[in-house]
């Protein structure tokens with residue numbers, strides 16, 4: 001098989017890249033280790049920046065998001081039982097869209113099927129060859145036989161545990177990492193959300209987040225230890241731990257019910273540099289991870305894909321390598337700003353130690369955020385997403 005761009009991974013990064021390349025008339029094949037159903041069963045975050053929405057529209061897959069997504073003009077932060085609101089609309093004139101990543105992935109898959117572009121699911125033992133040559137090759141097993149694809153470029157969109165980043169010679173890559181001593185325990189439930197807006201909660205017992213997927217479906221998170229066993233978290237225990245962290249109004253409005261999904265995610269900051277190695281371009285979680293506190297994971301995957309799709313379109317239309325040469329530097333400049341914001345928000349909102357000094361510094365910083373228009377504007381600017 002031969003294609004122009006071989007894409008590894010059918011997460012949001014790979015699917016969105018495939019769709020944008022297709023719009024530019026660039027051939028591509030996606031290789032995905034899992035089945036399509038498995039990819040769609042993963043519950044992930046759901047806050048979409050304006051620039052990401054624009055890119056989804058450009059890819060021709062934004063219609064359902066505009067119809068069913070919830071436009072949020074601000075976000076709420078609750079500190080020790082008292083709620084504060086930060087209005088994106090007033091401060092920076094922008095909004096975000098709350099729309100589940102699962103739904104978005106489905107829209108991208110439907111778009112790809114309508115375009116007739118090939119995705120090979122259940123592709124095993126994917127291996128990259130000759131990435132520093134003009135003719136890279138991918139080998140894999142699918143349908144019980146060994147297969148291979150030759151291509152011009154490889155897009156490594158295979159997430160943090162993928163094969164692409166691991167295929168790079170150790171001396172060519174630098175990794176920057178910070179692991180936080182905590183995780184998020186999340187549940188999805190068929191209950192109305194406690195508020196029209198997300199509430200990020202800082203509480204002495206630990207962080208909590210009240211989010212949503214629709215007016216009838218809620219998503220809640222609690223800070224937990226990394227050693228936590230999900231089996232020891234029946235739904236009742238989750239709700240009992242959430243309640244005391246909320247303000248009185250939210251506590252009264254909280255509707256509890258059985259969970260339809262429950263999972264624990266560790267918190268990590270990670271950046272691999274550079275993001276290009278010869279003909280291999282990393283995008284999304286394959287190159288970087290943010291803790292979920294700033295809701296930036298999906299949006300960063302989309303911004304990488306924006307730079308990469310433009311660079312490839314420019315290469316095929318004009319034979320110019322300029323965009324390809326600058327890809328890593330441009331993508332990383334935006335990545336690091338989102339890493340900073342996500343790290344800052346994580347340090348601000350969680351219970352990280354028993355040290356009273358750390359605790360008081362958090363409270364002082366939060367007080368400043370609520371009182372200073374400049375600080376709130378900076379927060380809003382970062383939360384709604386920096387321009388490309």
Ligand code: APR
Nearest residue numbers: 009011012013032033126158159162163284285297298301
């Ligand atoms: N071969 C083929 N596919 C692979 C391989 C492999 N060796 N390893 C991983 N994959 C697939 C995974 O099964 C997954 O479907 O690559 C895909 C990567 O998707 P994501 O992990 O969703 O990463 P990305 O597309 O970069 O999306 C980033 O989604 O994961 C969330 O929190 C993340 O919001 C962020 C966004």
Ligand code: PHB
Nearest residue numbers: 045046211292293294295
């Ligand atoms: C979510 O709805 O899953 C969500 C929202 C905001 C975050 C993280 C997760 O910061």
